[in-house]
Amino acid sequence: MAVGRVVLVGGVLVLLFIPYLLWGTGLITARHQSALRTEFSQAQRTAGSTPVTLPPHPPAGTSGGVPRAARREADPPLGSPVGTITIPSIGVSMVIVEGTGDAQLAAGPGHYPNTPLPGEVGNAAIAGHRTTYLHPFYDLNELVPGDPITIVTLQGVFLYHVTSSQSVLPSDVSVVDQTLTPTLTLTTCTPRYSASQRLVVHARLVASILAGHTKKAPARAGSAGAGGAAPSVATVPSTATRDWTAAILWGVAVAALITGLWIGARRTRKGQKVALITGGSLVGLAVVFFFFQAVAPLLPASY
Numbered sequence: 001m002a003v004g005r006v007v008l009v010g011g012v013l014v015l016l017f018i019p020y021l022l023w024g025t026g027l028i029t030a031r032h033q034s035a036l037r038t039e040f041s042q043a044q045r046t047a048g049s050t051p052v053t054l055p056p057h058p059p060a061g062t063s064g065g066v067p068r069a070a071r072r073e074a075d076p077p078l079g080s081p082v083g084t085i086t087i088p089s090i091g092v093s094m095v096i097v098e099g100t101g102d103a104q105l106a107a108g109p110g111h112y113p114n115t116p117l118p119g120e121v122g123n124a125a126i127a128g129h130r131t132t133y134l135h136p137f138y139d140l141n142e143l144v145p146g147d148p149i150t151i152v153t154l155q156g157v158f159l160y161h162v163t164s165s166q167s168v169l170p171s172d173v174s175v176v177d178q179t180l181t182p183t184l185t186l187t188t189c190t191p192r193y194s195a196s197q198r199l200v201v202h203a204r205l206v207a208s209i210l211a212g213h214t215k216k217a218p219a220r221a222g223s224a225g226a227g228g229a230a231p232s233v234a235t236v237p238s239t240a241t242r243d244w245t246a247a248i249l250w251g252v253a254v255a256a257l258i259t260g261l262w263i264g265a266r267r268t269r270k271g272q273k274v275a276l277i278t279g280g281s282l283v284g285l286a287v288v289f290f291f292f293q294a295v296a297p298l299l300p301a302s303y
Helices: 001-046 245-267 270-298
Strands: 080-088 092-098 123-127 149-154 156-168 184-192 197-210
Touching: 001 080, 001 270, 123 197, 149 184, 156 184, 245 270
Parallel strands: 123 184
Antiparallel strands: 080 092, 080 149, 149 156, 156 197, 184 197
C-alpha cells in the first residue's frame, strides 16, 4: 500500500510538472520582465534618450527610410536589459536581456554576447524560448519576408524587416556569423516541444532613428568614462542557480505535507475532512510550485 501511494504521488507530480513548464514558468518570466522594463526605463531617463517611434513600413524618402547604424559599444553586463523587441505579426513585446544562458533566457529573449547590439553594423543575434518561460518565440515560424521587427535600445529605434528563415542543426553556428551591414538574427528551437533543430529568422535594418541624448549616457561594462567603467546592476543572475540543496529541502517539504495530509485525513472526522484536504491542497500547490522552481534548473535546458 505504501509503495502504491508513493508511485501515485510521484505520477501526479510528474503530471503537474508538465503544465508548470508550459505555463507556470511564465510567472517567473513575467516577474523578470517587469523588473527589466523598469530598469530599462530608468536607464533611458538617465541617458536622456528622446522617445522616438517608427512606422512598421516607413515610406521611401522619409527621415526614417535611410537606416543609420548606431556606433559600436561594448556588451552590457550579463542579465541586464539591452532594449525592447516588438514583433506585431506574432504579438511579441518584451525586454531583451543580455546573455543566452539558462538564467537569462528564463527572463526573456537573450542577446548573444560578442555579437553586435541591435542597430549596430553586423549581425545582432537574439535567442528565445519556444514553449516555456512565456514562450516569446512560439510563433516565430509564422514570420514571412517583409514582416517588421522593431527594437528600441539606448541608442535609438531600429526597424528591421524579415528577409528569410531556415531550420538548422543546433551545432550550426554559422547563422550568427558577422555581416557587413546591420542585420538581425532570431533563433529558437524547432519543432515545438523539441530541441532537435534550431529555427533561424534573418532580418535587415530598413530604418532607424538614433536617440538624442540630453545627458551623458551611462558607460557600459567595458566602456571607461572619466572615472573608469561604470558597472550596471544586473537584474538577472549571470548564471543559472543549480542548487541541489534547495531542491532536496523543497522535496522533503512536499513529502512531509503529503504525509501530514494523509495522516490528518485518517484521524479527522468526516465533517472536517473536506476542509482539511481543501486547505492542505492549496498550501500544497504553493509548496509544489517552489519545489518545481528548484528542480527545473537542474534539468537540461527546455525550450
